[in-house]
Amino acid sequence: MEDSIQKIVSLCKRRGFVFSSSEIYGGFAAIYDYGPYGVEVANAIKREWWKAMVQLREDIVGLDSSIFMHPKIWEASGHVSGFSDPLAECKNCNARLRVDHLLETIEVFADEKMDEEEINKIFAENKEKIKCPHCGKNDFTDVKKFNLLVKANLGNFAEDWTKEPTYLRGETCQGIYVNYKNVLDSTRVKIPFGIAQIGKAFRNEITARQFIFRTREFEQMEMQYFVHPDKEMEEYEKLKDFRWRFYLDLGIKEENLRWLQHENLVFYAKEAYDIEYQFPFGFKELEGIHARSDYDLSQHTKFSGQDLSYTDQVSKENYMPHIIESSAGVGRTFFAVLCEAYTEEEVKGETRVVMKFPKKLAPIKIAVFPLVKNKPELVDKARELYNKLKMSYMCEFDSSGSIGRRYRRQDEIGTPYCVTVDFDSLEADDVTVRDRDSMKQERIKIEELETYFQEKYSK
Numbered sequence: 001m002e003d004s005i006q007k008i009v010s011l012c013k014r015r016g017f018v019f020s021s022s023e024i025y026g027g028f029a030a031i032y033d034y035g036p037y038g039v040e041v042a043n044a045i046k047r048e049w050w051k052a053m054v055q056l057r058e059d060i061v062g063l064d065s066s067i068f069m070h071p072k073i074w075e076a077s078g079h080v081s082g083f084s085d086p087l088a089e090c091k092n093c094n095a096r097l098r099v100d101h102l103l104e105t106i107e108v109f110a111d112e113k114m115d116e117e118e119i120n121k122i123f124a125e126n127k128e129k130i131k132c133p134h135c136g137k138n139d140f141t142d143v144k145k146f147n148l149l150v151k152a153n154l155g156n157f158a159e160d161w162t163k164e165p166t167y168l169r170g171e172t173c174q175g176i177y178v179n180y181k182n183v184l185d186s187t188r189v190k191i192p193f194g195i196a197q198i199g200k201a202f203r204n205e206i207t208a209r210q211f212i213f214r215t216r217e218f219e220q221m222e223m224q225y226f227v228h229p230d231k232e233m234e235e236y237e238k239l240k241d242f243r244w245r246f247y248l249d250l251g252i253k254e255e256n257l258r259w260l261q262h263e264n265l266v267f268y269a270k271e272a273y274d275i276e277y278q279f280p281f282g283f284k285e286l287e288g289i290h291a292r293s294d295y296d297l298s299q300h301t302k303f304s305g306q307d308l309s310y311t312d313q314v315s316k317e318n319y320m321p322h323i324i325e326s327s328a329g330v331g332r333t334f335f336a337v338l339c340e341a342y343t344e345e346e347v348k349g350e351t352r353v354v355m356k357f358p359k360k361l362a363p364i365k366i367a368v369f370p371l372v373k374n375k376p377e378l379v380d381k382a383r384e385l386y387n388k389l390k391m392s393y394m395c396e397f398d399s400s401g402s403i404g405r406r407y408r409r410q411d412e413i414g415t416p417y418c419v420t421v422d423f424d425s426l427e428a429d430d431v432t433v434r435d436r437d438s439m440k441q442e443r444i445k446i447e448e449l450e451t452y453f454q455e456k457y458s459k
């Protein structure tokens with residue numbers, strides 16, 4: 001299991017999908033950068049999400065709210081008082097560790113809603129069985145809860161931010177709630193309707209775990225759906241079904257997905273499920289789908305003093321809309337897509353590593369090669385082809401190394417098609433197109449190439 005993660009992590013570095021942040025300075029804990037191919041896959045995931053959630057939905061509109069928001073928003077949302085993880089420090093090596101994760105190592109499962117006293121009691125009862133994952137000792141401090149919001153010094157003068165601390169947003173949905181009225185007043189939406197956005201969120205996560213699974217800076221894809229209170233559960237079921245199908249459409253195998261129902265709901269929630277993916281380290285959350293009642297708009301009404309209730313134009317009924325939420329992570333979806341795509345095959349006694357991305361998620365759609373790089377006629381013809389194809393597809397031109405090595409490189413990037421211009425191409429005006437998955441090659445006339453790829457990429 002750990003082995004397969006290592007293989008994916010090493011491919012990500014080797015082929016430019018993901019790098020540790022600030023690597024030349026020794027890295028920066030739990031923060032990662034997307035490299036040239038990673039950013040293409042992440043963008044493709046976001047495009048698919050936006051298409052499914054906004055473009056194809058008459059009842060959902062998009063938004064891009066700012067990362068900095070009025071500090072009161074985080075009080076209204078409950079993040080300032082409640083958004084905290086239980087931590088203990090190892091007295092031997094000073095590592096600060098999530099207590100719920102330490103307890104998990106001995107199969108004791110703490111509820112994240114427990115207060116400091118409750119979790120301290122469970123931890124004290126089990127302390128001697130637990131070892132520090134860094135130094136192996138078992139000498140810990142008491143548990144402290146630690147706020148996950150990242151404070152920011154916004155403002156020109158120290159007194160600006162000492163008076164009222166500002167934060168980098170801890171989740172994107174708050175920007176949706178506080179713009180709900182603007183959207184209602186400026187567009188033609190009527191309840192039921194949704195607002196969707198993709199954007200960065202920041203959390204002081206304590207433990208960096210499992211590569212990009214839990215990071216301190218990450219991107220969320222969130223959609224909040226505003227409904228009549230009587231329709232909350234009906235719309236909730238529809239949203240669950242819709243979101244499940246999204247992952248299947250991304251090419252994720254259904255047997256690698258499962259539902260997790262939350263047993264301990266927060267007091268205002270009606271229902272909460274996670275969609276989990278079977279990562280090499282077990283089933284873990286990809287997305288949360290929650291029925292949140294009228295909590296969010298009621299809280300913002302209370303804290304802002306603005307009435308966020310809704311009046312139905314036909315029935316004149318006035319009510320506080322209920323919200324159902326779909327909240328997914330770009331990084332986790334990306335990680336799941338990588339795990340699904342990673343394939344090793346035996347080819348003529350050698351291991352071929354190939355990323356079998358669905359075509360719509362592949363970072364490079366077509367690679368174009370001249371057979372050799374020291375024949376200008378071949379290079380020029382291949383370049384001409386590349387210049388034409390790149391107008392419609394993300395393409396790569398590569399002329400260095402043996403053709404076999406170039407194929408293997410594109411296999412690891414996950415490029416569905418490689419086009420080679422060879423000596424016959426000069427006479428017959430055709431090329432070889434090699435398919436990533438079957439490795440079969442076929443000759444295609446250059447004049448037919450555009451139609452050929454249109455057909456391949458329309459499926």
Ligand code: GAP
Pocket residue numbers: 170171172173203205212213214215216217218219220222285286287288327328329330331332
């Ligand atoms: N608005 C609800 C919300 O933020 P969440 O369960 O805290 O709920 C939703 O986060 C999704 O965001 C998760 O399912 C996960 O995909 C992603 N996510 C949350 N914290 C993350 C982190 N530290 N690193 C990467 N992704 C994260």
